[in-house]
Amino acid sequence: MRMIKYGLVGASGRMGLEIESLMQEAGNKAVLKYDKSGLWQEGTPEVLIDFSSPETLEKTLHLAREMNSPLVIGTTGYTDEQLSMINEVSQKIPAVLSYNYSVGIQMLLKCVEFLSDNLADWDIEITETHHRFKKDKPSGTALMLRNAIGKDVGIHSLRIGNIAGEHSVSFGGLGEVLTLTHSATSRRTFAEGVLKAVNFIVQKEFGLYSFKDVLFQNN
Ligand code: NAD
Numbered sequence: 001m002r003m004i005k006y007g008l009v010g011a012s013g014r015m016g017l018e019i020e021s022l023m024q025e026a027g028n029k030a031v032l033k034y035d036k037s038g039l040w041q042e043g044t045p046e047v048l049i050d051f052s053s054p055e056t057l058e059k060t061l062h063l064a065r066e067m068n069s070p071l072v073i074g075t076t077g078y079t080d081e082q083l084s085m086i087n088e089v090s091q092k093i094p095a096v097l098s099y100n101y102s103v104g105i106q107m108l109l110k111c112v113e114f115l116s117d118n119l120a121d122w123d124i125e126i127t128e129t130h131h132r133f134k135k136d137k138p139s140g141t142a143l144m145l146r147n148a149i150g151k152d153v154g155i156h157s158l159r160i161g162n163i164a165g166e167h168s169v170s171f172g173g174l175g176e177v178l179t180l181t182h183s184a185t186s187r188r189t190f191a192e193g194v195l196k197a198v199n200f201i202v203q204k205e206f207g208l209y210s211f212k213d214v215l216f217q218n219n
Contacts, residue, residue, distance in 0.1 A: 007032030007045030010052030022191040071095035076140030094204035098211035099140025101193025123172040
């Protein structure tokens with residue numbers, strides 16, 4: 001795979017550091033970094049990755065437009081208005097947007113769709129557990145799971161310790177309960193998904209893509 005010049009918004013955060021470490025291992029080169037300490041740049045990124053906070057979105061979209069850089073966005077907690085802004089920009093600049101870049105969560109989404117179609121009269125509840133520093137509640141992934149279920153089910157959020165991310169969906173019938181659980185045991189798994197998304201999006205001309213597209217769409 002050829003070397004890709006990338007920019008990273010949220011470069012000194014937990015995810016930013018994990019992504020930088022994997023991108024370097026893969027032979028890619030950081031040419032732009034942005035976080036609360038400011039902007040560092042020594043070239044034009046071929047892709048701009050954002051794992052920061054919703055407040056940085058305007059800056060990220062401005063940089064992407066200015067440099068015509070495709071986007072890989074993992075930040076969670078956007079408002080509907082911000083999601084529309086991303087959608088609008090993606091009509092000209094290709095973007096991947098996902099609240100979860102792990103392969104296991106994509107599999108969980110498929111299983112949950114199947115079970116909710118087949119267990120229509122069962123109760124369904126989602127539980128999500130994350131580290132104490134996580135700002136948004138419920139998690140973006142819990143919202144994706146609720147969307148896959150297709151109805152307004154309960155979401156229970158715990159913020160404890162240093163857990164990278166745990167999501168469970170319980171289906172309850174009268175006399176039995178079926179629970180599916182996904183645990184992210186390391187942030188590296190998200191960084192690996194980001195690397196896949198980077199290699200995918202640099203080949204696109206425009207459009208908004210999900211991580212599902214990255215994993216399952218034949219280029
Ligand atoms: P963090 O707090 O450790 O890092 C955030 C980074 O963003 C820091 O570098 C900070 O300086 C920067 N930042 C925040 N607000 C800023 C602002 N207004 N201006 C400039 N820089 C700003 O957070 P984290 O744990 O690395 O998570 C970052 C985001 O990624 C969160 O929204 C989190 O929910 C999300 N996340 C997504 C996935 C996924 O797979 N999509 C996985 C993990 C985390």
